[in-house]
Amino acid sequence: MDWSKAILQVIDLRSFSSLWYWVLVAVTWSTINNWVLGVPSDMIHSARNKGGQADIDLADLVRINVNRQLNTAAVAGLWLMGIVCFVLTMLAALGFIYGVELAQAVFLLMFPVTIIGGFTLSTARLIDATQPQGEDLYRILFRQRLWTQIIGMVAIFITALYGMFQNLAIVRWL
Numbered sequence: 001m002d003w004s005k006a007i008l009q010v011i012d013l014r015s016f017s018s019l020w021y022w023v024l025v026a027v028t029w030s031t032i033n034n035w036v037l038g039v040p041s042d043m044i045h046s047a048r049n050k051g052g053q054a055d056i057d058l059a060d061l062v063r064i065n066v067n068r069q070l071n072t073a074a075v076a077g078l079w080l081m082g083i084v085c086f087v088l089t090m091l092a093a094l095g096f097i098y099g100v101e102l103a104q105a106v107f108l109l110m111f112p113v114t115i116i117g118g119f120t121l122s123t124a125r126l127i128d129a130t131q132p133q134g135e136d137l138y139r140i141l142f143r144q145r146l147w148t149q150i151i152g153m154v155a156i157f158i159t160a161l162y163g164m165f166q167n168l169a170i171v172r173w174l
Contacts, residue, residue, distance in 0.1 A: 015101050015102050015104070015105030015106075015163075016101065016104075016105060016162070016163030016164075016166045016167055017163075017166075017167050021105055024109070025109060025156065025159060028109060028113070029152045029155070029156060032113065032116060032148060032152065033145070033148055033149055033152055036141050036144050036145045036148070037062060037065050037066065037069070037120060037123060037124060037127075037141065037144065038061070038064075038065035038068070038069075039058065039061050039062055039065060039141065041145060043057070043058055043061070044058060044138060044141050044142070044145075046058075047138070048138050055134065058137070059133065059137065062127065062137065062141070065124075066124045066127050066128050067128075069120070069121060069124045070121075070124055070125065070128055073121055084114055087110070088107065088110060088111060088114065090103075091103045091104075091106050091107035091110065092107050095107050101166060104162070104166070105159075105163075108155070108158065108159045108162060109155075109159070111155075112151050112152070112154075112155035115151060116148050116151055116152075119144070119147060119148070119151075120144065123140060123143075123144045126140065127140060
């Protein structure tokens with residue numbers, strides 16, 4: 001038994017035809033859309049509808065996560081940005097210049113997530129600067145979630161189109 005052949009059969013490097021890649025895409029976007037600045041979206045709805053202790057808990061959790069993100073950006077922001085840019089550039093070059101499908105698939109997943117990360121940091125800075133309470137805080141969090149959903153839908157659409165194109169191109173060559 002050739003172990004390398006067995007491993008390559010189990011781990012299909014043609015990502016766009018792999019069910020596991022699409023499960024990863026679905027789980028990634030579902031998770032990202034459910035959490036706004038580290039706060040579950042059901043907690044935002046609950047605080048808006050019930051008020052009281054739920055509102056206080058939401059404000060505390062937002063404050064904690066905003067401070068955490070801003071601290072991370074202040075301490076390691078440049079290093080993280082450099083590493084992320086390097087990885088994205090490497091994936092783009094490997095994927096779209098050298099034709100490595102796995103790199104294409106990872107790039108199409110990571111690039112929009114990186115955009116959302118930058119947008120999340122921008123929203124954290126806005127919350128830190130304005131210190132919104134009540135309805136203003138809900139509005140900012142819902143806007144963040146809406147843009148996350150829009151970016152996610154566009155990213156999934158582009159990834160699906162590109163994946164179908166790749167699969168059809170492979171079938172055409174067979």
